[in-house]
Amino acid sequence: MNAIDPVIHIAAANIRLDGVSKSYGKLAVIPKLDVEFKAGEFTVVLGPSGCGKSTLMQMIAGLERVSGGKIIIGEREVQDLEPKERGCAMVFQNYALYPHMTVFDNIAYSLKIAGLTKAERRARVEVVARMLGLTDYLERKPGQLSGGQRQRVAIGRAIVREPAVLLFDEPLSNLDAQLRHDTRIELAELHRRIGATTVFVTHDQVEAMTLADRILILNKGQVEQYGTPKEIYHHPASVFVAKFIGSPPMNILAVTGDGSMLRLSDGQPVVASHLKGDFQLGIRPEDIAVGNAAGRAGLTAHVRYREDLGSHSIVAAELAGGTVRIATPFGSDAPDQVVLSLSFPADRLHLFDALTGKAIPGALSAATKEQR
Template sequence: MATVSLEAIKKSFGSTDVIHGVDIDIKDGEFIVIVGPSGCGKSTLLRMVAGLETVTSGEVRIDGNRVNDLEPMDRDIAMVFQNYALYPHMSVFDNMAYGLKIAGTPKSEIVERVDVAAKLLQLEPYLKRRPRELSGGQRQRVAMGRAIVRKPSVFLFDEPLSNLDAKLRVQMRLEIKQLQKRLGVTSLYVTHDQVEAMTLADRMIVMNGGVADQIGAPLEVYANPATEFVAGFIGSPPTNFLKTDLASVATPGASTLGVRPEHLRLTTDPAPMSGTVLYSEALGAETLVHLKLVDETLVTVRQNATDPLPDEGKTVGLLWDARDQMLFDAQGRRCASDAA
């Protein structure tokens, strides 16, 4: 087990800066998810912790020790990749045991470690099979087993579920969370999927253009986003953004108002703001109603499936509680007078 500290981490490729200074202290046993859209720098940040990318400036510390100049094999980390990276000609047992064999681990200890990991991951019936004889989820378990047998201080996951179908991703998400809690190993997990981030993380780092826009517990970030980007990225459907003048909000310094779809209500009574219903999506327990405002802004309202469904083309009013709105300045930062 170990702590991990990133101190003013920056990364440049030539004259192009891709990571602009990230600071975080990760506690022993904590599960940190690095989340953001493609190209935001999340995988680059993880690879610097792994030693697969050099650090331009700043320091990476594992259990208090500076590791900037250490090779990946000397950092006591294990990494699980998106593509599994299994040896196709080897059995499941040999794939899981390979790193231990290379390290000169005694045969009896290798068998013991692989057996423990196989039992933990429900891979015991498949130890003699080749990867081609396994499902995607089973291959991912083998990749995780290969990391577990090494007994590392830190697990690093780089979008490990991206190749799985939606149903299997949900199942594997739960398994990874339970496994990490059982083992208690400090973990950093990269994903572009904000649902994965919300469900897996003890804390998450929301990356935006090489900057950590916000670091915090999932529900804290969801309830109190620090920037317009975070408010729009975390949450599905995303936050609606309105011009403050259209919404009749006159807070000094505020240029954009954000309201989540579940905080909006439709009314047939006169209201300060109205829109035209474009279409509705019935999703079973809930319905998403999509509207267009007078300035062409598109708005989504989430309502219960039992609520009255407005007709397409109808003009309806929009209401929300002031306590649920979020105000952002022209730079996209949360207004100080509004932030909780």
């Protein structure tokens, strides 16, 4: 039961996908997928265009048939049920409001179809309108509203049904930057108030990092990583995740281990390591130190350009094996130099397999202890 207002009763349900797959002919959009979205959590499905995230959402909602596997919501298998029987409500990118109806009637329409009385419909709509700041707009039609207000009406129409699962398919894509920011805050607050299990699809990492309890990162229909925003940012499971999360993304450099050090292609030593062979080394832009740090190897890098962003600067510098981006405090003098000496703290480094791109946990822990 909702703690804010007893008129709205949302009982969150977990969602489990067991071996769920989707193919169009011979084209496999989503290979077998096993994942569970926990009841009451806000889960963001994140990935580039074409990775299968919207298809996954539509299969949960019942708008797409699964090619194989089971979808279990709560204790029920739903893959063979019609959308209206699944206990889900969906908010689309394009709002999909009835233009000839008022805001009140748009929100109340599903309740009317369900046979609720006028008094029951009015009570629920008024509660939802207060939650979403729409009380003063109930008699207006969608054409008289801003984009953000129309999106709130679409959200209101979804939550008034008291769904166990609330699905969002890139709902902020049509909003400008400031409105996207404001609506993100509203969505986070709304989730705290109603507690429905929420699955939110986006390609925007900022939306994912700021809204999610957990993030599911998809790449070509397969799970790259599923975890909290903090886990994904600080412990990426692959080069794909490392480069997809972060702005600028994690720097990835090719290195070779000779049994005592990991070195760049020109022989510059990066970090002590007993490993041998080729690897990919990652470090976040904010973790690179400009200038020679005591006890750590200094790497010579040549500055290509600098972007001043007000609160900080992003410096692009050329190292053997690629370009690194460095986040520095605004006004720092060091980035004005043509040649920089960089140091990579060992406890901020990430090591990945050169061929698969998968993370190699703990591989640099010994080096970290040595350099502390």
